[in-house]
Amino acid sequence: MGEVRWLSEPEAKAWRFYIVATLKLRHRLHRELSEAQQVSLIDYEVLVCLDTQADGRMRMTELANFLGSTKSRLSHQVGRVEDAGYVRRVPDPEDKRGVIAELTPAGRALLERAAPTHVQGVREHLIDLLTPQEQRVIGEAFERVYEHLNQLPD
């Protein structure tokens, strides 16, 4: 792979704090959600994804792509929220081998109940610690990163 371009000091600082803060932040949000609402952060994120769709439905392959997950890992995860009654899986009418995940009324009710806990955590542990300028930079920078990752071949 040729010469390794190691990170410079400012690059390493950006990377290191981004990573350790992110791990800690996710852990904290997970704890707050699971203590107050008995739902894990990753399960909650699955429901939020489905809720971005007008009909609360998404193909499993799309959902995996959106969550940065693999099909097999997602299938396990969706099985768990399905057992809890928050999601149901139905065959895709447009693709014989495809499966669609669909938010149930119980899933919507959980989202409504849990959203205040989640938003309060996101504010307290991230958003309210940032200036509007920093929020803008972070939004734009990670939008670029997201677009880049989306364009990579599989």
Next chain:
Amino acid sequence: MGEVRWLSEPEAKAWRFYIVATLKLRHRLHRELSEAQQVSLIDYEVLVCLDTQADGRMRMTELANFLGSTKSRLSHQVGRVEDAGYVRRVPDPEDKRGVIAELTPAGRALLERAAPTHVQGVREHLIDLLTPQEQRVIGEAFERVYEHLNQLPD
């Protein structure tokens, strides 16, 4: 919990792109590491943490705190890298009930072998997509978030 302060449009944009880009980025780095070096991203991160210490040793409680993990989840994870021969667990001489995780020579060798793959991924999918100004803002902002999370009571 009083009135919910929902996110404004720019706040929601920062949060949404940060989260979806981060999930996708971790998934990509994980895939590159596991394909080229047969090590998962989370296992690699455990080794990197230990390697930040001069003697390659860290208390399990410190390590859990650093990785934003719980003691039980970490114990499972460290068991896996211990089975692979990259880490060994030894009793803490200063705390009868404490356990120390220690990087083995095989763990150091893996880090040396895998670091070029990891750094190339971090550059290609994040750092090289950011301007120096954005790197600075992200480093400073997430340092503040990290300090905040570290000061929270358990």
